[in-house]
Amino acid sequence: MTDQLRVAILGASGYTGGELVRLLSLHPQVRLTALTAERQAGKTLAEVFPHLGYLKLPTLVKIDEVDFSQVDFVFCALPHGTTQQVIAALPQHVRVVDLSADFRLHNLATYAEWYGHEHLAPALQTDAVYGLTEFARGAVGNARLVANPGCYPTSAQLALVPLLESGAIESSDIIIDAKSGVSGAGRDAKQANLFGEVAEGIHAYGVGAHRHAPEIEQGLSAAAGAPIIVNFTPHLMPMSRGILSSCYVKLANGNKPDDLRAVLDKRYEDEKFVHVAAPGVSPATRHVRGSNHTILGVFPDRVPGRAIVLSVLDNLVKGAAGQAVQNMNVMFGWNEATALEQAPLFP
Incomplete structure (x- = not known):
């Protein structure tokens, strides 16, 4: 691993992906090396999120264009039902926080009932840790795959x-x-x-x-x-x-x-x-x-x-991207509040 954690955000063009970019731009131990967006591939971040256009970041690409041998960690901000096979195909060295619902439910029959299809990566579900950080720090710290809770x-x-x-x-x-x-x-x-x-x-x-x-x-x-x-x-x-x-x-x-x-x-x-x-x-x-x-x-x-x-x-923060960053910090033994200490905006 390099001095900084090499991080990819899959689904970087959505609201949650944009929040991840905003928060991680302040993280001293993270380097964003890949940003994906299937329909926006080829665009710069400035074209998709003008408020983040000042950041010098990679152009958006499709997932199959990412060289995951050059990635240490993935935030998966893809729609529900699309994440299981993507994560199953990642190299074993890559640790993951998944922000979809795909690994949140422990019972596979319950997942199938509520999401309308069988779980496509049952072996991974067995190892996934439900990452409500305040209640699961020990398990999150040792996990390869963390299921970020819903808002x-x-x-x-x-x-x-x-x-x-x-x-x-x-x-x-x-x-x-x-x-x-x-x-x-x-x-x-x-x-x-x-x-x-x-x-x-x-x-x-x-x-x-x-x-x-x-x-x-x-x-x-x-x-x-x-x-x-x-x-x-x-x-x-x-x-x-x-x-x-x-x-x-x-x-x-x-x-x-x-x-x-x-x-x-x-x-x-x-x-x-x-x-x-x-x-x-x-x-x-x-x-x-x-x-x-x-x-x-x-x-x-x-x-x-x-x-x-x-x-x-x-x-979008504690209900999604912020908690995902909080979980990543726990996974690597860093200060849990790193990149998350922004005071609320008012008015």
Whole structure:
């Protein structure tokens, strides 16, 4: 390996790929040696992302044009369902963080049910580590392949996993009402994402059938030590980025909302990127925009015996590219916050 890690980004022309370039441009131990984009091959980065045009980086190429003998590490930011065979074909020396959903679900039958086809690299799935960094540092550090969590699952699990592990909430009664910016749908041109379709309105989608539901349930079930089914509904907001998850929970074992706050405070007191807001403070997506930070808030519900746990993050950073860089840092034993210490943008 050279003095700097030689990194390729597969799918560099999408929103997540662009965020990876933006963050890694500040990483002193990384050199971007290959950027791929099948439909944009032959273009410069400046043509695809003018805001990154000042960076001196390789021209975009197709995946089959990359010499992976000259690559140490890959960020795979390809669409769901296209990643498995690509990663399976990589040389064994290349370590990977995959930002698609292709390796997130441990159960192959569950993957086939929700994604509509059999898993194409089952042997790799066995070795893949689910990389919600705050809960999986040891496994991530030893992994060759890390499955980067989805944006909604990251938001929900950071709020709920410690509460389930501690027995502070009932596992049988969890409602997650989540709202995301339009960038979560990707950069491809789609009628449903046009300005006239999303501006000045809000709508639910994937109602009762969103693919992030089994991923959320997988993590929460592990935390509870028993199978969990959650009520999860995502909504599209007329904003470019951000996620707000409102989690409605039933208190357990005599706990009060302040006890939930105490559990979260204790669990995250030494974390760089996860914070608990002061009592009465409602976290907002504008408080984390452009950053790798997550802010949690706890409120009593007006319904006795219940509480509301809020979680906000930037879907393109902690919900995707930022967490991917965080995982890479852990994989190589570097300072976990390297290239991720940007303060949120406001306004």
